[in-house]
Amino acid sequence: MNKAIYVIGGGLAGSEAAYQLAKIGYSVKLFEQRPKKSTEAHKTNYLAELVCSNSFKSTELINAHGLLKYELSRYNSLIMEVAEKNNIKGGKALVVDREKFSNDITETLYNNSNIEVIREHITKIDENINTIIATGPLSEKFLANSIGRHLNNDNLYFYDAISPTVIRESIDMSKAFWGSRYNNDDAYLNIPLTKDQYFKLVRMINSAEKADVHDFDKELFFEGCLPVEEIARRGENTLRFGLMKPVGLNSPESFNKPYAIIQLRREDKEGTILNIVGFQTRMKYGEQKRILKSIPALKDVEIVRLGSMHRNTYINAKESLNYNLSLKTKNNIFLAGQITGVEGYIESVMTGFISAIQMDRYIKDRSYYSFSKNTPTGALLGYLFENVSDKIQPMNINFGLFPPIDIKLKKREKRELMVEKAKKWIEKQRVEILQNIEKGF
Ligand SMILES: Cc1cc2nc3c(=O)[nH]c(=O)nc-3n(C[C@H](O)[C@H](O)[C@H](O)COP(=O)(O)OP(=O)(O)OC[C@H]3O[C@@H](n4cnc5c(N)ncnc54)[C@H](O)[C@@H]3O)c2cc1C
Numbered sequence: 001m002n003k004a005i006y007v008i009g010g011g012l013a014g015s016e017a018a019y020q021l022a023k024i025g026y027s028v029k030l031f032e033q034r035p036k037k038s039t040e041a042h043k044t045n046y047l048a049e050l051v052c053s054n055s056f057k058s059t060e061l062i063n064a065h066g067l068l069k070y071e072l073s074r075y076n077s078l079i080m081e082v083a084e085k086n087n088i089k090g091g092k093a094l095v096v097d098r099e100k101f102s103n104d105i106t107e108t109l110y111n112n113s114n115i116e117v118i119r120e121h122i123t124k125i126d127e128n129i130n131t132i133i134a135t136g137p138l139s140e141k142f143l144a145n146s147i148g149r150h151l152n153n154d155n156l157y158f159y160d161a162i163s164p165t166v167i168r169e170s171i172d173m174s175k176a177f178w179g180s181r182y183n184n185d186d187a188y189l190n191i192p193l194t195k196d197q198y199f200k201l202v203r204m205i206n207s208a209e210k211a212d213v214h215d216f217d218k219e220l221f222f223e224g225c226l227p228v229e230e231i232a233r234r235g236e237n238t239l240r241f242g243l244m245k246p247v248g249l250n251s252p253e254s255f256n257k258p259y260a261i262i263q264l265r266r267e268d269k270e271g272t273i274l275n276i277v278g279f280q281t282r283m284k285y286g287e288q289k290r291i292l293k294s295i296p297a298l299k300d301v302e303i304v305r306l307g308s309m310h311r312n313t314y315i316n317a318k319e320s321l322n323y324n325l326s327l328k329t330k331n332n333i334f335l336a337g338q339i340t341g342v343e344g345y346i347e348s349v350m351t352g353f354i355s356a357i358q359m360d361r362y363i364k365d366r367s368y369y370s371f372s373k374n375t376p377t378g379a380l381l382g383y384l385f386e387n388v389s390d391k392i393q394p395m396n397i398n399f400g401l402f403p404p405i406d407i408k409l410k411k412r413e414k415r416e417l418m419v420e421k422a423k424k425w426i427e428k429q430r431v432e433i434l435q436n437i438e439k440g441f
Helices: 012-024 064-074 078-085 098-110 140-150 195-207 228-233 285-293 345-363 376-386 411-439
Strands: 005-008 028-032 055-058 093-096 115-119 131-133 156-162 165-167 188-193 260-266 273-276 303-305 308-315 330-335
Touching (some): 005 012, 012 028, 012 098, 012 131, 012 345, 055 345, 064 078, 064 345, 064 376, 064 411, 078 093, 078 345, 131 140, 131 345, 140 156, 140 308, 195 285, 330 345, 345 376, 345 411, 376 411
Parallel strands (some): 005 028, 005 131
Antiparallel strands (some): 055 093, 156 308, 165 303, 188 260, 260 273
């Protein structure tokens, strides 16, 4: 029997990882710091506490969140099973009884003879022990102290400043053009604004309702990365002389000397999804949607992620991790959960699941699993490991991450095709994964 595997952090990802490893037959020590020490967001002593909403979002397969949940259910995820068991009324969303959900997970893990739950705040890891680190988005010091030497400072982030991200296909391209400032390439999509359109936008930003901010997020205001509303508040022309300056671009004559320009940058090589440069924001979600859709080129835009600014510890996976979620410089240490650069409950669970089954492959010295980008898991891992942006932003699952369907179809038909493909791939992947879990070690 191998020495116990350590899982550090009994949140959503750590709980899933510990359970899957125990199911294979490994003995697991699951370290959870609460109740001795808590984070600013956790309120209970339960494992797998839901720190905010009790919704796991849509259950519809035509929605990427629904499809990711479907995939995890097909792989027999513990979190999914318990969430479904504690489902309460929530329309098309999987909403759970928060207390019962976390209580059930806690009991399941405590009652598992392969798992020892240890209530201890870990400050340093023993690099000789096979370990999964799943200490969550608020694990700032722990991550820096424990594996800091394996991470270049440039690859470890302590907050996210997310700009709204949209699907390129949904933009009215007759009102936009490709081009970079002072450079002859097509790195950016540019949306020119007339004087009226610009001042309307500034007025809307200035009067938009802002989201409530946690105390621990309040300090996150520094000049290099201001929310767009703060820049707008400083003067009606500040945006136009800053990130929206209409200079250095060869705008086609049809745009008639733009007064200001909104730039969008590619998130992936293909440019399927784009983020709006400099539009990190704390405006309420509804306000963001209203403002974006008031811009003529974005009238019918499909938004895959709205803007936000949070304390959030995460890494640049592409630079620091192997595709199996282990550290490049220490292959027996794996990362899981939001710290890998994914965003959201189910996305964190997914990486918990993946870290466990990949750890099994590592211990057995077998080649690790790879996942088709036609599945939600493969699409999200593809984002982590293939993104082209200079500062990776945490990402939730969305169809913009999937390989695009290049035939002329209506949006819904394209989605249906994507879902069909995904389901086929999931079944293929499932057979191999479940066989290996059943085989044990
Ligand atoms: C305030 C806030 C609200 C959020 N709201 C939502 C939401 O509504 N919906 C959504 O989809 N996503 C939300 N998220 C994002 C994210 O999905 C959740 O944070 C999710 O819980 C991440 O899962 P995780 O397993 O990575 O981390 P967590 O669930 O936070 O688990 C980490 C665990 O590790 C423990 N731990 C940390 N350090 C140590 C240590 N040194 N030793 C031992 N144990 C340790 C912690 O106590 C915790 O139990 C929110 C994030 C934050 C910060």
